[in-house]
Amino acid sequence: MAGLGVGRAVLFVVPALALIAAFLVFPALWTLYLGVLKYDVTGSNAAAPEFVGLHNYTDALADPQFANSVLLTLAFVGLSAVIGQNGLGFLLAATLRRAAGWVRTLVNATVLLSWILPGTVVVFLWQALLDRNGGTLNALLGTPGAAWTLDHPLATIVVFNVWRGTAFSMLLYSAALDAVPTSHLETARLYGSGPLRTFRDVVLPHIRGHILTNTLLITLWTFNDFTPYMLTGGGPDHRSETLPVYVYRTSIEGGQLGFGSAISLIMLVINLVIALFYLRLLRRRGG
Amino acid sequence: MRRILGDAVVRHVLSRLLLYLFAGLVLVFFALPLLWLVLTPFARTPSFRIPAPSFTLHNFRILLDNPFALRSIGNSLILAGGTALLAVVFAGTAAYALSRVRLPGRDALLYAILLLSSIVTGTAAMVPIFLMLFQLHLIDNRLALILVLTGGLLPSAMFILKDFMDTVPKSYEESARVFGASPLQILRHVVAPVVRPGLATIAVWAVVQVWGNFLLPYILLQQQTKQPAAVIMYTFYDEGGQPNFALISTFSLLYSVPVVAAYLLVNRRYGFRFQGGIKG
Numbered sequence: 001m002a003g004l005g006v007g008r009a010v011l012f013v014v015p016a017l018a019l020i021a022a023f024l025v026f027p028a029l030w031t032l033y034l035g036v037l038k039y040d041v042t043g044s045n046a047a048a049p050e051f052v053g054l055h056n057y058t059d060a061l062a063d064p065q066f067a068n069s070v071l072l073t074l075a076f077v078g079l080s081a082v083i084g085q086n087g088l089g090f091l092l093a094a095t096l097r098r099a100a101g102w103v104r105t106l107v108n109a110t111v112l113l114s115w116i117l118p119g120t121v122v123v124f125l126w127q128a129l130l131d132r133n134g135g136t137l138n139a140l141l142g143t144p145g146a147a148w149t150l151d152h153p154l155a156t157i158v159v160f161n162v163w164r165g166t167a168f169s170m171l172l173y174s175a176a177l178d179a180v181p182t183s184h185l186e187t188a189r190l191y192g193s194g195p196l197r198t199f200r201d202v203v204l205p206h207i208r209g210h211i212l213t214n215t216l217l218i219t220l221w222t223f224n225d226f227t228p229y230m231l232t233g234g235g236p237d238h239r240s241e242t243l244p245v246y247v248y249r250t251s252i253e254g255g256q257l258g259f260g261s262a263i264s265l266i267m268l269v270i271n272l273v274i275a276l277f278y279l280r281l282l283r284r285r286g287g
Numbered sequence: 288m289r290r291i292l293g294d295a296v297v298r299h300v301l302s303r304l305l306l307y308l309f310a311g312l313v314l315v316f317f318a319l320p321l322l323w324l325v326l327t328p329f330a331r332t333p334s335f336r337i338p339a340p341s342f343t344l345h346n347f348r349i350l351l352d353n354p355f356a357l358r359s360i361g362n363s364l365i366l367a368g369g370t371a372l373l374a375v376v377f378a379g380t381a382a383y384a385l386s387r388v389r390l391p392g393r394d395a396l397l398y399a400i401l402l403l404s405s406i407v408t409g410t411a412a413m414v415p416i417f418l419m420l421f422q423l424h425l426i427d428n429r430l431a432l433i434l435v436l437t438g439g440l441l442p443s444a445m446f447i448l449k450d451f452m453d454t455v456p457k458s459y460e461e462s463a464r465v466f467g468a469s470p471l472q473i474l475r476h477v478v479a480p481v482v483r484p485g486l487a488t489i490a491v492w493a494v495v496q497v498w499g500n501f502l503l504p505y506i507l508l509q510q511q512t513k514q515p516a517a518v519i520m521y522t523f524y525d526e527g528g529q530p531n532f533a534l535i536s537t538f539s540l541l542y543s544v545p546v547v548a549a550y551l552l553v554n555r556r557y558g559f560r561f562q563g564g565i566k567g
Contacts, residue, residue, distance in 0.1 A: 004383075004384065004387045004388055004470050006388060006390075008384070008470050009384035009385075009387065009388035009390070010384075012380040012381060012383060012384035012470075013380070013381045013384045013385065015376075015377045015380070015381070016377040016378060016380070016381035016441050016445060017381070019373075019377065019434060019437055019438040019441055020400055020403070020404075020438055020441055020442060022434070022438060023416065023434065023435050023437075023438030023439065024400075024403050024404060024407045024412075024438055024439065024442070025403065025407075026415070026419070027407060027412040027415035027416050027419065028403070028406075028407050028412065028415075030415040030418075030419070031411075031412070031414065031415050034414065034415060034418070088313075091309070092313065095306055095309060095310070096310065098306060099306055099307065099310055103307070103310050106314065107310050107313055107314050107317075110314055110317040110318050110321065111313070111317050112550075113317075113321060113547070114317050114320070114321070116495070116546050116547060116550050117324075117543050117546065117547075118498060118499040118516070118517060118542055118543060118546060119499050119501055119517065120499075120501055120516070120517045120518075120520045120521075120542075121324065121520075121539045121542060121543050122320070124520065124530075124535060124539060125320040125321065125323050125324055125539075126320055127335070128320070128323040128327075128335045128337075129319060129320045129323070131335035133335070134334050134335035134336035135335055135336075136319060136320075136322070136323070136336070136337050137319075139336070139337075140319075163316065163317065163320065220405060224408040224409070224410045224411060225410075226409070226410050226501065226502045227501075230501065243410075244410035244411075247410065247411075247413065247414065248410075248413065248502075251413070251414045251417075252413065252414070252417060252506055257414055257418060260414045261414050261415065264411050264412065264413070264414050264415070267410070267411040268406055268407065268411050268412075271405065271406035271407075271408065271411060272402075272406045275402050275405045275406050276402070278405075279398065279401075279402055
């Protein structure tokens with residue numbers, strides 16, 4: 001026991017566990033309960049929520065807006081995280097190590113800056129970039145008046161999220177590539193293997209675990225990201241309304257708490273599936 | 288032979304060229320949105336347009352005269368500092384106890400709460416958390432918001448700190464005990480100094496997480512005087528919906544500096560470390 005009695009140990013653990021119970025466990029369980037109620041912020045169901053069983057879930061599944069936001073979320077996560085951040089992050093990690101020191105430092109610092117600045121600030125920077133009349137992008141491309149957020153809302157949030165999150169993948173892949181033994185790379189070179197073959201036969205087996213970890217983490221983060229709301233408000237006409245934005249608009253803005261909870265629970269289940277997958281991989285790598 | 292050598296040289300030059308072309312394009316893509324942040328605060332006529340070179344500090348006068356701007360930075364400091372303090376203290380004591388006492392199912396418990404924290408995110412739990420604080424009449428209560436934020440960070444913090452606690456040699460504590468120190472004293476005066484890098488990492492990480500958090504303060508605080516920097520920026524518009532550029536640009540700069548400084552500090556002192564679930 002190393003001198004710390006079980007009684008004291010429990011006292012040391014209780015504050016942390018109490019907060020976790022109150023703000024993580026309880027909300028998750030309450031979502032389960034709220035999801036079977038017709039419960040609105042205003043009106044007759046505000047005072048006395050009515051039990052409606054699985055009605056909210058069938059309503060959600062029948063709501064074209066819900067199907068729309070599931071598809072949008074899939075596209076958003078797939079394009080911006082799984083392909084965009086992953087691909088660009090790896091390319092940067094793999095190529096910059098061969099560039100001159102000052103180039104590497106400059107590019108690294110700029111990519112990192114886009115990751116560590118506060119969300120509200122970067123959203124405003126992107127509004128300045130994409131603005132219809134004075135925006136930098138239109139000035140550069142010579143397309144005055146082009147309304148990027150209105151005409152291409154999904155592309156806007158995808159490109160934005162690649163810009164915002166690539167740093168993490170770049171850092172993780174840099175660390176992973178540093179761990180590939182140089183002797184193996186030397187051997188491959190001596191045998192005259194080209195860059196693609198070297199990658200497949202030498203590098204890939206070493207970093208496979210990191211690729212999985214990275215992909216799952218950025219998937220989880222992008223799936224739960226609320227920043228698209230700050231950039232496009234989910235519009236125009238629901239065209240960039242990912243699941244978190246949909247939950248916000250139906251439950252907090254629209255006041256349908258029961259219905260919103262049903263959607264939240266669906267999100268929780270998707271998160272659970274992604275996280276379980278991640279933990280399994282972690283444990284397999286650890287053991 | 289000469290041709291092969293020539294090919295190799297051409298290939299080498301081409302690959303360098305491609306490399307720097309790629310680096311250049313990436314640099315433009317990532318730097319383009321940032322230019323506005325660096326140039327506009329000092330521009331004579333700030334707008335969405337990236338300004339022609341000009342220099343004035345007048346915009347900072349407007350920032351200082353705004354009744355909400357500096358106060359919101361103070362609010363952010365309260366939220367971030369309070370959360371960091373609670374996260375370090377609670378995660379520290381819990382991680383210490385879990386590291387020293389062999390409770391049955393301890394590792395399973397740690398994994399379970401880590402799993403929980405990655406699935407019960409701010410966006411997935413916004414409805415029950417909003418409703419809970421609404422029914423308890425705790426909307427606009429900063430302490431309640433700090434507790435909510437701490438709850439979300441504790442699992443990862445405990446997980447990371449337990450690794451640090453495991454490395455503290457037990458002999459240190461035993462000799463302290465021989466001299467009659469209580470467990471709390473041992474934790475404060477013997478264990479904490481040894482794991483200080485871990486505690487500092489958690490504190491900085493908590494500050495950065497809370498500093499940028501928009502959603503939770505947005506739904507849980509309604510009084511403008513209490514809102515943190517992340518939320519208050521959305522009020523810097525005039526009646527016609529036009530952004531107050533002088534105010535927004537200077538405020539953005541002021542609000543960004545602390546996270547960049549925190550990052551540089553951590554990076555310099557401890558290097559960048561990868562630990563599960565961290566996003567800075």
